[in-house]
Amino acid sequence: MAEYQTIRSVGAGARTAQxxxxxxxxxxxxxxLMSVGMLLTGGVAWxxxxxxxxxxxxxxxxxxxxxxxxxxxxxxxxxxxxxxxSYAAAQLFFYVYxxxxxxxxxxxxxxxxxxxxxxxFLVTAIAFASLSLYGYTTKKDLSGxxxxxxxxxxxxxxxxxxxxxxxxxAVAFAISVIGVLIFAGLTAYDTQSIKNEYIQHAQYGDQDxxxxxxxxxALRLYLDFINMFMFLLQFLGNRE
Numbered sequence: 739m740a741e742y743q744t745i746r747s748v749g750a751g752a753r754t755a756q757x758x759x760x761x762x763x764x765x766x767x768x769x770x771l772m773s774v775g776m777l778l779t780g781g782v783a784w785x786x787x788x789x790x791x792x793x794x795x796x797x798x799x800x801x802x803x804x805x806x807x808x809x810x811x812x813x814x815x816x817x818x819x820x821x822x823x824s825y826a827a828a829q830l831f832f833y834v835y836x837x838x839x840x841x842x843x844x845x846x847x848x849x850x851x852x853x854x855x856x857x858x859f860l861v862t863a864i865a866f867a868s869l870s871l872y873g874y875t876t877k878k879d880l881s882g883x884x885x886x887x888x889x890x891x892x893x894x895x896x897x898x899x900x901x902x903x904x905x906x907x908a909v910a911f912a913i914s915v916i917g918v919l920i921f922a923g924l925t926a927y928d929t930q931s932i933k934n935e936y937i938q939h940a941q942y943g944d945q946d947x948x949x950x951x952x953x954x955x956a957l958r959l960y961l962d963f964i965n966m967f968m969f970l971l972q973f974l975g976n977r978e
Contacts (some may be wrong), residue, residue, distance in 0.1 A: 769956075775836035780840065782840030786844035787848055792844075793844065816828075828949075828950050832953050843968065850971065857974060858974045859967060861974065869926045870925055873927065880930045880931075921965045925962040925966070932955040
């Protein structure tokens with residue numbers, strides 16, 4: 739009996755070690771995909787935003803509404819289609835989305851100084867890394883934050899859309915403050931959620947699900963980073 743218990747303990751320990759190693763590889767893949775997406779976004783935003791003719795052609799015409807709302811539509815479409823897409827198609831979709839997002843935020847290079855954009859990016863990167871590390875390592879269950887944060891996010895989107903027409907600086911300031919707090923919370927929450935989802939599904943060895951799960955995880959963290967950066971830029975950015 740003692741020998742059986744020892745064998746079972748060793749087997750469980752080996753299985754746990756295997757899951758831990760797989761989790762590290764999974765999270766590295768998530769962060770790797772996110773990083774490539776960020777590079778695409780930054781490259782497209784810089785290329786378009788530093789070209790006055792392109793900025794005028796996009797943001798000086800009704801085309802700006804297409805560019806602004808296309809990423810939001812793509813996110814909903816991606817979530818609905820993810821189960822039907824192959825891993826390669828899902829990855830391509832994510833990269834196309836990242837490039838389109840770069841186009842939609844390219845105006846920042848015309849509106850803010852390059853130094854302030856770089857400084858804000860550095861602040862965002864430090865905050866994101868700290869919050870994501872907290873979400874990954876904490877023993878506290880953050881799942882209770884999910885509903886609250888999603889409700890706040892929906893309210894934030896509605897308020898942002900309304901303020902497009904109101905153009906109130908006071909409302910814009912309040913939206914920025916709330917936006918930073920919401921996406922700071924989502925960074926920790928999403929990191930823990932991605933980790934827990936992997937642990938729950940790893941035992942089944944569904945490689946297709948794990949691959950696409952890494953892409954969805956990268957998209958979630960990518961959106962947290964981009965939105966936190968954009969809201970912080972309204973505080974820290976120096977306008978041209």
